[in-house]
Amino acid sequence: MRTARTRLRLAGALATVLVAAGVATGPAAQAGQAPPTLAELAQRHGRYFGSATDNPELTDEPYTALLGSEFGQITPGNGMKWYATEPQQGVFDFTQGDEIVNLARAHRQKVRGHTLVWHSQLPDWLTSRDWTAAELRAVLKKHIQTEVRHYRGKVFAWDVVNEAFNEDGTYRETVFYKTLGPGYIADALRWAHQADPRVKLYLNDYNIEAIGPKSDAYYQLAKELKAKGVPLHGIGFQAHLALQYGYPDTLEDNLRRFSRLGLDTSLTEVDVRMQLPATEEKLAQQAEWYRELTEACLAVRRCVGITIWDYTDKYSWIPAFFPGEGAALPWDEQLRPKPAYYAIREALS
Structure with a gap:
């Protein structure tokens, strides 16, 4: 029985590879139909499958063609972050975020807003001075509500607070935490909800894929926020994984x-x-991890979708931040699909 299942799995994988390579494998292929995209396969499970992107890449036509056709959801990598959207206090610039939203709308893709409150990539005007609690509360509220209102009806979810905890589950000592205390998280969620009552509000972090001190901290916080009626709708697991550290x-x-x-x-x-x-x-091994990640999300009804952090090694952030590491995405630098791509397809099929 196990052998038969294995044969079927291998046959399915081979068919997927052949279809993606343009080889006819059945009536649909003979009729000249294109194989379903990752977005279409995910949609059959009631999920989305998306990619991050960034503004400098959008002049690359082969790249944007694949971005627009293969995925059902887009996350702006940098264009909605604080340094880009409020470069001077009270002066807002949504040019970069708007470009990606418009691109996504042209391809009927959902957009995830990323990110409203984060300790990194903040403008100098915010980090170069000391704030009183009252001053920073006002700054934070204005930033969140101005940006959320601007994108009201254009994004389906927001990463409201990003990376709020240390690895041991203690609060990260950010400018917001040090000045306002842990209550800044509940406030941020409430302010975002006031500005757009329909958008889904998330907390988002890395190294919370496995059960451990950091994910336990989010679990406790989420329980407390829900008990207080704070509008929290989801948790984003970033899932920046590395083969040398083992699968979660x-x-x-x-x-x-x-x-x-x-x-x-x-x-x-x-x-x-x-x-x-x-x-x-x-x-x-990478392909197997992508398959397992995809299968884990499909196995849990309220796991609503998967976003890869850009889809091609050509535009991956990894080599610049982790020297000597890379090859992290399902397409290579020439936009050719890698084994990981076929593993995702097989999991979604």
Whole structure:
């Protein structure tokens, strides 16, 4: 029985590879129909499958063609962050975010807003002076509400607060935490909800895929926020993984425990990096991880979608931040699909 299942799985994988390569494998192919995209396959499960992108890449036509056709959702990598949207106090500039929203709308793709409150990529005017609690509260509220109102009806979800905890589950000592205390998180969610009552509001972080001190801190916080009636709708698991650190085996259980709190979850910034050079063996292991991530999300009803952190190694953030590492995404630098792409297709099929 196991052997038969394995044969079927291999046959399915081979058919997927052949279809993607343009080889006829059945009546649909003979009729000249294109194989379904990742977006279409995910939609059959009631999920989305998306990619991040960034404004400098949008002049690359082969890249944008694939971005517009393969994915059902887009996240702006940088264009909605504070340094881009409020470069001077009280002076807002939504040019970069608008460009990506318009691109997504032209391809009927959903947009995830990213990110309203984060300790990184803040403008100098915010980080170069000391604030009283009253001053910073006013600044924070104005920033959140101005941006959320601008994108009201154009994004389906917001990463409201990004990376609020340290690895050990203590609060990260950000300018917001040090000046306002932990209550800034509840305030940020309330202010965002006032500005757009329909948008889904998330907390988002990395290294929370497995059950452990950091994800436990989010679990406790989420329970407290829900008990107080704070508008929190989901938790974003960034899922920046690395082969050398091992796969988060408790991912599915972790997704499930948040769903039992009445929260959606999503995998928001997925990539699986490796120490270079990439070998056939590492690419096969990477493919298996992408398959397992996808299957974990499909197994939990309230895991609503998966977003890879850009889709091609050509535009990956990894090499600049982790020297000697890379090859983290399902398409290579020439926009050719890698084993990871076929593993995702197989999981979604």
